[in-house]
Amino acid sequence: MAFKSDLDTMILAVLRTxxxxxxxxxxxxKQRSAEVLKVGEGQLYPALHILERDGxxxxxxxxxxxxxxxxxxxxxxxxxxxxxxxxxxxxxxxxGVGAILNLEGGHV
Amino acid sequence: MxxxxxxxxxxxxxxxxxxxxxxEVEDHLxxxxxxxxxxxxxNGEGPEGEKKATQAFGDPQKLSTQIIDAHSPxxxxxxAGAIACLVGVPLSLLLVAFLFQKSYGMWTVSASFIxxxxxxxxxxxxxxxxxxxQIAVAGLAVxxxxxxxxxxxxxxxxxxxxxxxxxxxxxxxxxxxxxxxxAQLASIKKLVSNAxxxxxxxxxxxxxKVQTATGYVVPVRLITTYLRGYGxxxxxxxxxxxxxxxxxxxxxxxxxxxxxxxxxxxxxxASTIEDELQKPILSEYRVFLSDYQSWQALAVYxxxxxxxxxxxxxxxxxxxxxxxxRPIST
Numbered sequence: 001m002a003f004k005s006d007l008d009t010m011i012l013a014v015l016r017t018x019x020x021x022x023x024x025x026x027x028x029x030k031q032r033s034a035e036v037l038k039v040g041e042g043q044l045y046p047a048l049h050i051l052e053r054d055g056x057x058x059x060x061x062x063x064x065x066x067x068x069x070x071x072x073x074x075x076x077x078x079x080x081x082x083x084x085x086x087x088x089x090x091x092x093x094x095x096g097v098g099a100i101l102n103l104e105g106g107h108v
Numbered sequence: 109m110x111x112x113x114x115x116x117x118x119x120x121x122x123x124x125x126x127x128x129x130x131x132e133v134e135d136h137l138x139x140x141x142x143x144x145x146x147x148x149x150x151n152g153e154g155p156e157g158e159k160k161a162t163q164a165f166g167d168p169q170k171l172s173t174q175i176i177d178a179h180s181p182x183x184x185x186x187x188a189g190a191i192a193c194l195v196g197v198p199l200s201l202l203l204v205a206f207l208f209q210k211s212y213g214m215w216t217v218s219a220s221f222i223x224x225x226x227x228x229x230x231x232x233x234x235x236x237x238x239x240x241x242q243i244a245v246a247g248l249a250v251x252x253x254x255x256x257x258x259x260x261x262x263x264x265x266x267x268x269x270x271x272x273x274x275x276x277x278x279x280x281x282x283x284x285x286x287x288x289x290x291a292q293l294a295s296i297k298k299l300v301s302n303a304x305x306x307x308x309x310x311x312x313x314x315x316x317k318v319q320t321a322t323g324y325v326v327p328v329r330l331i332t333t334y335l336r337g338y339g340x341x342x343x344x345x346x347x348x349x350x351x352x353x354x355x356x357x358x359x360x361x362x363x364x365x366x367x368x369x370x371x372x373x374x375x376x377x378a379s380t381i382e383d384e385l386q387k388p389i390l391s392e393y394r395v396f397l398s399d400y401q402s403w404q405a406l407a408v409y410x411x412x413x414x415x416x417x418x419x420x421x422x423x424x425x426x427x428x429x430x431x432x433x434r435p436i437s438t
Contacts (some may be wrong), residue, residue, distance in 0.1 A: 023146040024140060042166030045139060046178035053178075054249070072140050 007039065007047045008056075009090070010076055012083040015057060019074035020048060022048060056082055112155065113144045116162040123172035136175060140165070173269040294340040299344060300327050307359035315352060323348045323356035328362060 014020065014028045026039045031038070040055035051057045061069045075083070117137050124133045147161035165171070304328060305314035318325050328345040335341065349355040 021142065023143045026143075040166055041143065041164050042140075042171040043174060045136065045143075046174040050176045051174075067137060068142055068145075070142055071135075 006086065007043065008051060009083065009086040010037070010039075010050060011044070011073075012048060012056065012079050012086070015073060015075040016080065016083060019072050021070045021072050025073065051079070055079075113141065113148065113158050114160060116140060116144065116165070119168040120172060123168060124175060125178045133292060145324045188314060282339075289340060289342060296327070296330065296342060299325070299346075304326055307356045312357075318355070319352075320348060323350045324352050324360065326355050326358050383402075 008106050010029050011025060014032070020028065022100050023041075023046055026041050026044050029037055029039050048057065048059070052059050052073070055076055057073050058076050059071050059073050062072050117140060120140060121133060121137055124136060128136070128260075144158070144161045144165060147164060148157040149159035193280040287435055299318075302314050302317040305311045306318045306324075307326070315324075326347050326349065331343045331345055333341045347358060349358055
């Protein structure tokens with residue numbers, strides 16, 4: 001099935017609970033959506049960099065012993081505000097669509 | 109598509125290094141390597157695991173375009189430059205139309221800028237645009253400088269008084285003053301002309317035009333009061349005599365010492381209406397204004413320039429923000 005959604009919002013939602021690196025973010029989206037949503041893994045990084053440029057997430061390189069450094073992303077205050085706004089819009093959208101489907105189909 | 113992580117990264121490096129800085133490329137490759145190694149470890153070590161990881165990561169060609177979009181300052185610069193031109197050129201045209209209605213040369217220049225803008229937009233919206241940062245800056249300069257020049261000309265010149273350092277807003281009050289003075293001089297000239305016809309040519313038609321309730325009016329001399337700043341007030345000193353014959357005698361006497369009869373009759377350098385009407389009043393104003401009002405013109409010019417350039421920059425930014433939405437698919 002083709003599914004379109006807002007990648008930025010999903011990244012922010014995943015980062016709300018904890019800081020993660022890119023691969024963990026991709027995995028978290030997949031797992032939390034019960035594998036319904038899969039992020040095109042390569043697409044994730046351009047999106048993360050734009051969020052970073054806009055100040056919605058911040059990134060830090062974390063050195064690891066004997067391994068390459070990891071870039072860890074965390075949500076900023078501006079990102080949290082944006083997420084709250086997006087969530088509100090999404091809730092009202094879902095409520096609206098749900099009401100229409102109930103009305104037309106009798107049951108959903 | 110490349111199979112191993114190293115091949116994949118080499119392919120990505122080749123594409124990215126054409127457009128991004130060295131440090132941006134290295135950062136992105138380090139992050140990609142980290143991702144691919146994690147995915148590969150999860151898929152199972154070895155070539156098979158690496159192949160799955162690179163396939164899941166995406167086609168390097170498509171991906172490099174997305175990364176360049178996100179990283180490179182080139183595309184935002186290009187878009188901002190293109191839209192700045194797009195905003196700037198119509199504004200330029202409006203100003204040009206307002207300023208130089210009959211100047212075909214300026215229309216030609218404007219048309220050239222439109223063509224340039226269209227080409228600029230076409231290049232900038234093309235995927236993998238060949239535009240360099242320098243060309244984008246040149247586009248911005250075109251978008252900004254032309255309206256700026258026109259703003260300057262709008263403020264500092266006025267077609268009614270010719271082109272020079274006469275601020276437009278000041279020139280308006282200066283033209284109003286000129287019109288007021290012209291009207292004053294015209295009404296005085298009419299009064300003198302009526303008197304000349306009535307007393308000098310003995311025209312009965314004009315006799316009623318110099319007659320008032322108290323008698324017959326005879327213009328005696330022109331009074332010029334120079335105002336503080338610039339300009340002058342013109343009035344006429346008159347005498348009213350009870351009978352027409354007295355008034356006629358008075359007019360003829362005045363003519364002998366050269367007040368308001370004719371130019372030929374005037375004595376010495378006495379100021380006559382004809383003299384005053386010959387004065388190049390506008391030229392006097394212009395010389396006077398150019399000395400002391402230019403700083404005001406400059407202030408208005410800077411204000412206009414700031415507003416215009418703010419619009420040129422902010423509109424493309426708003427536009428880009430509004431358009432930034434990325435879909436994902438399963």
